[in-house]
Each structure stands twice: as structure tokens, then as C-alpha cells.
Amino acid sequence: AQSVAQPEDQVNVAEGNPLTVKCTYSVSGNPYLFWYVQYPNRGLQFLLKYITGDNLVKGSYGFEAEFNKSQTSFHLKKPSALVSDSALYFCAVPLYGNNRLAFGKGNQVVVIP
Amino acid sequence: DAGVTQSPTHLIKTRGQQVTLRCSPKSGHDTVSWYQQALGQGPQFIFQYYEEEERQRGNFPDRFSGHQFPNYSSELNVNALLLGDSALYLCASSLSQGYMNTEAFFGQGTRLTVV
Numbered sequence: 001a002q003s004v005a006q007p008e009d010q011v012n013v014a015e016g017n018p019l020t021v022k023c024t025y026s027v028s029g030n031p032y033l034f035w036y037v038q039y040p041n042r043g044l045q046f047l048l049k050y051i052t053g054d055n056l057v058k059g060s061y062g063f064e065a066e067f068n069k070s071q072t073s074f075h076l077k078k079p080s081a082l083v084s085d086s087a088l089y090f091c092a093v094p095l096y097g098n099n100r101l102a103f104g105k106g107n108q109v110v111v112i113p
Numbered sequence: 114d115a116g117v118t119q120s121p122t123h124l125i126k127t128r129g130q131q132v133t134l135r136c137s138p139k140s141g142h143d144t145v146s147w148y149q150q151a152l153g154q155g156p157q158f159i160f161q162y163y164e165e166e167e168r169q170r171g172n173f174p175d176r177f178s179g180h181q182f183p184n185y186s187s188e189l190n191v192n193a194l195l196l197g198d199s200a201l202y203l204c205a206s207s208l209s210q211g212y213m214n215t216e217a218f219f220g221q222g223t224r225l226t227v228v
Contacts, residue, residue: 034216043117043203043219044156090155100146100169101205101217103155 002027004074004091006104014112019081021107023074023091031093033074034101035065038088047089050074061085081111115140117206117220125226126194134189134223138206144168145187146217147179148203156203162187163209191225199227 004025013019025031032051036044048059055067065076076089091104118137126132138145144163148156158171162181181187185206191198201224205217 036219041221041224043119043221044205046216046218049216095158100158100161100171101148101156102158105155106153 002093002095003102004033004093004104006089006091006107008107009105010108010110012110012112013081015083016080019076019078019085019109019111021076021089021091021109023076023104025072025074025091025093027072027093031067031074033065033067034092034094035059035063035074035076036090036092036103037061038090038106040087044090047076081109083111083113085109086111117204117218119202119204119220119223121223122221123224123226125228127228128194128196130194131190131192132194132225134191134202134204134225135186136189136204136206136220137186138204139218142206142208142218143185144207144209145181145185146205146207147187147189148205149173150201150203150222152200159189194227196227199225201225 034049035047038044047063048057050057050067058064063078067074089107092101095102117139120135146161147159150156159173160170161168165181176192178190201222203222204220207217
């Protein structure tokens with residue numbers, strides 16, 4: 001079955017430092033992978049997606065993600081974290097087509113001023 | 114473009130009651146999916162509606178039902194509420210012909226508390 005895993009519960013990073021949020025996947029065939037962000041008391045906002053092509057995907061708010069087939073990973077990155085990046089981040093994979101998404105458990109990111 | 118809108122934003126119900134949550138999809142989208150997000154968890158797929166029919170269903174009991182209207186808006190109904198139904202309910206809209214590579218757009222959610 002298609003699934004993603006987010007091995008860390010919380011990521012703490014100082015403002016201005018690089019931010020990495022980890023995601024590994026288990027997908028048969030060519031994977032489609034998504035990252036979403038959830039701010040407090042809000043719904044999910046789309047950040048970026050990997051479909052095919054370049055392994056480095058650029059998304060919203062300065063985020064990017066690196067697709068690594070050999071390590072079955074799709075880590076989210078930002079070169080310089082902002083306090084406003086503090087939020088819950090979800091990796092997701094579509095199941096059975098038509099945007100039925102399976103989400104990881106989420107990573108709480110805390111950016112320390 | 115108003116995006117995906119959900120109502121109400123918060124709701125408190127008593128065990129055993131019934132609740133109806135509403136969702137208007139993003140303009141131009143024809144597919145609506147519902148998710149349940151318990152505290153500290155990732156969203157779990159409930160079901161998906163397209164052309165006014167339930168197209169896919171996750172592992173949720175029949176107490177959870179839905180409807181899609183001709184204007185693509187949708188309702189989620191939960192009967193015989195349990196304390197464990199307390200969660201954030203998210204609606205997501207998408208294009209049916211986008212298949213697996215089109216992102217879904219989410220509403221802000223309805224926070225349901227069952228007491």
C-alpha cells in the first residue's frame with residue numbers, strides 16, 4: 001500500500017538556520033508526493049509537489065524538496081528559517097487516483113527567534 | 114476566488130446527536146473530499162464525492178454520510194455522535210480530471226467537539 005512516514009515529531013531550529021523536515025515513502029510505481037503546511041487553527045495549505053523530472057522541487061514561501069529515489073525520501077527544506085515558518089508540516093501521497101491523500105503523522109516545526 | 118469555504122468553523126454537540134457540516138469547493142472544482150483530523154494526527158480520508166455520488170470511501174462507519182449538490186457543494190453528516198468523533202473536519206476540493214498529480218485545496222476546517 002502507498003504510504004509516507006515522517007519519523008520526527010518535532011523539529012526545532014533557530015531563526016536563520018536551514019530547516020529540514022523529513023519524509024520517506026513507500027510507493028509502487030512512479031511516486032507522486034506532496035507537502036502541505038498547517039498553521040494554528042487553519043486548514044492545510046499546499047506547498048509543493050513532485051510528479052516527475054527534476055529531483056529538486058521548488059514551492060511556496062521559499063520551500064523546496066529533494067526527491068531521492070535510492071533513499072525513498074522526499075525531505076522538505078528551507079535555506080533560512082523564519083519564525084513565521086512555525087507550523088505543522090505534512091507529507092502526503094495520493095491513493096487510487098483522484099486526490100485521495102494519505103498523510104504522514106505530521107511534523108511540528110518550531111523556529112526559535 | 115474565495116477558495117474552499119467551510120461552515121460552521123466551530124461546533125459543540127452532545128453524544129448521540131447528529132451534525133451536518135458544509136463545504137463549498139474552490140471555483141471550477143468538481144470533486145470534494147472530506148477528512149477527519151484528530152488532535153495530534155494527520156488527516157484521515159472519510160470519503161469523496163463527484164457528480165453527486167460517493168466515489169471512494171475510507172475506513173469510517175456508516176454513521177458518516179455525505180451528499181454533493183449540483184453546484185458541487187457538499188455536506189458531511191455524522192449520526193449518533195461519539196466522544197471520539199471530536200476532531201477537525203477538513204474539506205478538500207480538486208478537479209476530477211487532474212487524477213493523481215493535481216493538488217487538492219483545503220478549507221479552514223470545522224472544529225467539532227462532542228461532549
